[in-house]
Amino acid sequence: MEEKPKVVVSRTRKAVSTAKEFNFTEADVRAGKDSVASYRTSAWNTFKKLPLPDTSLEAWRRTDIHQLPADKFKFAGGGAFHDLPPVREDLLQPLVADQHGGQIVLLPGGSKIELDEKLAKQGVIFTDLRNAEEKHPDLLAKMIGKTVNVEEGKFSALAGAFAQNGVVLYVPKGVVVEEPLHSVLWGPGTDIAHISHILVLVDDGASVTYVHEAASPDLKGANSMHAGLVEIQVMQNASLKFVELQSWGRHVWNFSHERARVERDGNLDWIFGAIGSRITKNFSELDLAGEGAQGRMSGFYFTDGDQHLDHDTQQNHLAPHTTSDLLFKGALKGKSRSVWQGMIYVAPGAQKTDGYQANRNLVLSDAARADSIPGLEILADDVRCTHGATVGKLEQEPLFYLKSRGIPQKEAEKIVVEGFFDPIFQRIPFEGVRDRFQQYIADKMA
Amino acid sequence: MSQLEIKNLHVSIEGKEILKGLDLTVEQGKVHAIMGPNGTGKSTLAYTLMGHPSYEVTDGEVIFKGQNVLELEPDERSRLGLFLAFQYPVAIPGVTVANFLRTAINARRRAENPEDKGIPIPEFRKLLKDKMSMLKMDQNFAGRYLNDGFSGGEKKRAEILQMATLQPEIAILDETDSGLDIDALRIVSEGVNALMNKDMGVLVITHYQRLLNYIKPDHVHVMMAGRIVESGGPDLALHLEEKGYEWIREKYEEEAPA
Numbered sequence: 022m023e024e025k026p027k028v029v030v031s032r033t034r035k036a037v038s039t040a041k042e043f044n045f046t047e048a049d050v051r052a053g054k055d056s057v058a059s060y061r062t063s064a065w066n067t068f069k070k071l072p073l074p075d076t077s078l079e080a081w082r083r084t085d086i087h088q089l090p091a092d093k094f095k096f097a098g099g100g101a102f103h104d105l106p107p108v109r110e111d112l113l114q115p116l117v118a119d120q121h122g123g124q125i126v127l128l129p130g131g132s133k134i135e136l137d138e139k140l141a142k143q144g145v146i147f148t149d150l151r152n153a154e155e156k157h158p159d160l161l162a163k164m165i166g167k168t169v170n171v172e173e174g175k176f177s178a179l180a181g182a183f184a185q186n187g188v189v190l191y192v193p194k195g196v197v198v199e200e201p202l203h204s205v206l207w208g209p210g211t212d213i214a215h216i217s218h219i220l221v222l223v224d225d226g227a228s229v230t231y232v233h234e235a236a237s238p239d240l241k242g243a244n245s246m247h248a249g250l251v252e253i254q255v256m257q258n259a260s261l262k263f264v265e266l267q268s269w270g271r272h273v274w275n276f277s278h279e280r281a282r283v284e285r286d287g288n289l290d291w292i293f294g295a296i297g298s299r300i301t302k303n304f305s306e307l308d309l310a311g312e313g314a315q316g317r318m319s320g321f322y323f324t325d326g327d328q329h330l331d332h333d334t335q336q337n338h339l340a341p342h343t344t345s346d347l348l349f350k351g352a353l354k355g356k357s358r359s360v361w362q363g364m365i366y367v368a369p370g371a372q373k374t375d376g377y378q379a380n381r382n383l384v385l386s387d388a389a390r391a392d393s394i395p396g397l398e399i400l401a402d403d404v405r406c407t408h409g410a411t412v413g414k415l416e417q418e419p420l421f422y423l424k425s426r427g428i429p430q431k432e433a434e435k436i437v438v439e440g441f442f443d444p445i446f447q448r449i450p451f452e453g454v455r456d457r458f459q460q461y462i463a464d465k466m467a
Numbered sequence: 468m469s470q471l472e473i474k475n476l477h478v479s480i481e482g483k484e485i486l487k488g489l490d491l492t493v494e495q496g497k498v499h500a501i502m503g504p505n506g507t508g509k510s511t512l513a514y515t516l517m518g519h520p521s522y523e524v525t526d527g528e529v530i531f532k533g534q535n536v537l538e539l540e541p542d543e544r545s546r547l548g549l550f551l552a553f554q555y556p557v558a559i560p561g562v563t564v565a566n567f568l569r570t571a572i573n574a575r576r577r578a579e580n581p582e583d584k585g586i587p588i589p590e591f592r593k594l595l596k597d598k599m600s601m602l603k604m605d606q607n608f609a610g611r612y613l614n615d616g617f618s619g620g621e622k623k624r625a626e627i628l629q630m631a632t633l634q635p636e637i638a639i640l641d642e643t644d645s646g647l648d649i650d651a652l653r654i655v656s657e658g659v660n661a662l663m664n665k666d667m668g669v670l671v672i673t674h675y676q677r678l679l680n681y682i683k684p685d686h687v688h689v690m691m692a693g694r695i696v697e698s699g700g701p702d703l704a705l706h707l708e709e710k711g712y713e714w715i716r717e718k719y720e721e722e723a724p725a
Binding site: 417418419421422423424425426427428429430432433436437439440441442443444446 | 519541559
């Protein structure tokens with residue numbers, strides 16, 4: 022009998038994970054009532070079960086976090102903010118109008134909440150998560166875990182189980198909130214795990230503008246982390262303009278899972294601005310769940326030094342006659358790296374949908390690198406979906422032209438970069454946000 | 468009175484010598500025209516004077532206001548008083564004509580005085596409005612992105628608008644007539660003539676005599692194979708129009724060492 026050849030498989034690329042594990046325990050899961058308690062239990066179970074993601078997972082192939090000092094992080098105790106740098110004043114200024122309808126400041130171990138009485142009387146709820154857990158358990162039951170599944174990943178489970186605080190925004194049926202609502206997540210300190218959970222429900226026919234900003238001081242040589250969940254529901258005929266900005270310090274490892282579901286004839290205008298953090302891995306998904314639902318996603322990012330920002334977007338057309346329009350634009354300096362990975366998914370039967378996605382990158386130094394990966398998965402036959410992805414460099418001719426008019430090199434570069442971002446500015450209905458992005462460009466180009 | 472003095476200018480692009488010892492003096496208050504067949508280095512001269520990084524100067528100097536401008540960056544040359552109206556103006560998407568011009572004016576002001584707060588908006592608006600009316604330009608032009616989707620005529624008019632706003636002392640017009648119909652040509656030329664004054668010298672680079680019917684030169688120079696080979700008065704242009712470049716080529720080649 023012939024002996025079977027012995028096959029030896031040697032894998033040269035073994036997924037070696039040197040990542041540390043988190044030291045969080047079940048005792049760190051904050052107690053909650055009914056639905057919150059069961060949600061957190063399931064998040065905790067998922068958290069225990071899942072290892073830290075490594076580059077063998079498709080979604081994490083381009084973002085390596087094996088150096089994350091997970092074992093170092095701890096949660097801030099109550100009142101910790103008293104011993105940490107206070108929130109930067111400029112972050113508290115209104116961005117999209119002269120004044121706020123309400124403002125929440127989330128701090129390590131504390132928060133400040135303000136809401137216009139008029140809005141409160143109309144039934145608008147805009148408060149922090151801890152307060153909502155006490156006062157609005159029934160509302161929370163309709164919001165928590167309703168769009169992001171904690172099982173999506175290690176960090177969604179982490180944020181679900183250990184949210185230290187968050188924002189709960191509810192706009193009742195038919196209520197039109199004129200003055201924008203504003204929240205700031207201020208994350209000072211080192212070796213801290215800032216964990217946030219943001220929940221938004223805009224009920225039938227209601228409308229609101231909400232700006233959320235996460236920021237921290239810049240601390241060289243240190244580490245902190247943020248893990249966040251953003252769960253949004255835009256109900257029938259409702260409208261939400263949601264602006265989220267992050268300017269985390271260079272020592273912050275930033276992870277977020279975000280998902281917005283838009284019901285019949287609802288409308289979401291979703292704007293992202295990202296300039297901070299050491300590493301960001303963001304999953305942002307738009308579910309167009311009801312017929313006629315519309316969603317627009319506009320992203321601005323600018324990286325430098327050795328920053329690494331990874332945005333993973335998904336536009337899910339789950340019903341007919343839905344429209345999505347995504348444009349992410351980024352500039353890169355230094356040795357920084359950006360990743361954009363986008364997918365338009367059209368479910369069977371979601372006919373007459375119109376999906377668009379584009380990602381444009383401007384690489385300003387030889388050592389920087391942008392990866393741009395668009396994708397389409399279309400299971401309906403009467404749809405219109407288009408996409409585009411580009412990575413370009415600063416060209417010599419426009420710079421020479423501008424310089425020939427007396428404009429110095431650095432300013433000429435800034436003009437070209439601003440011009441590059443202009444299509445994003447055109448999509449942003451708020452002058453204050455546009456000004457903020459201009460300021461980001463000026464700071465990064467300085 | 469200052470003048471632009473080009474002395475023994477040698478320029479190469481990608482290792483190939485294009486300008487081979489060019490001498491020329493452009494005086495303020497005068498219009499100089501350079502004519503010559505295609506491929507003799509006219510645009511190379513224009514780009515080199517403005518400092519395009521692809522053109523390598525291997526010898527010679529260009530003196531203006533006591534400085535060798537070849538040692539200056541393009542923006543410094545501009546602020547010193549040089550201006551180039553491009554043959555092919557570059558589109559700058561996302562930047563409006565108005566914003567761009569204000570930036571250019573403010574760059575000048577800040578170079579003189581680092582504390583300068585920039586031109587006041589009302590003053591700038593009035594300036595722009597006046598210059599645009601002079602060039603018969605629609606006011607909404609100021610809000611369009613610079614050269615982005617402009618027609619050939621619009622681009623050339625935008626170049627002259629920039630010249631009118633920046634008020635250079637030496638203006639180089641590189642084939643400004645190319646791509647223009649007769650009406651656009653007239654408007655652009657009238658604009659240049661209106662701007663002309665005793666403090667501004669103009670160097671008109673053109674392949675055709677046509678433009679010189681509108682912008683009257685004081686001096687005409689013929690360029691061939693990287694050098695000025697013939698200089699004369701306005702008659703020289705007419706002569707070239709009539710006889711072509713062949714007679715010069717023959718004369719020049721006879722003179723050239725075998």
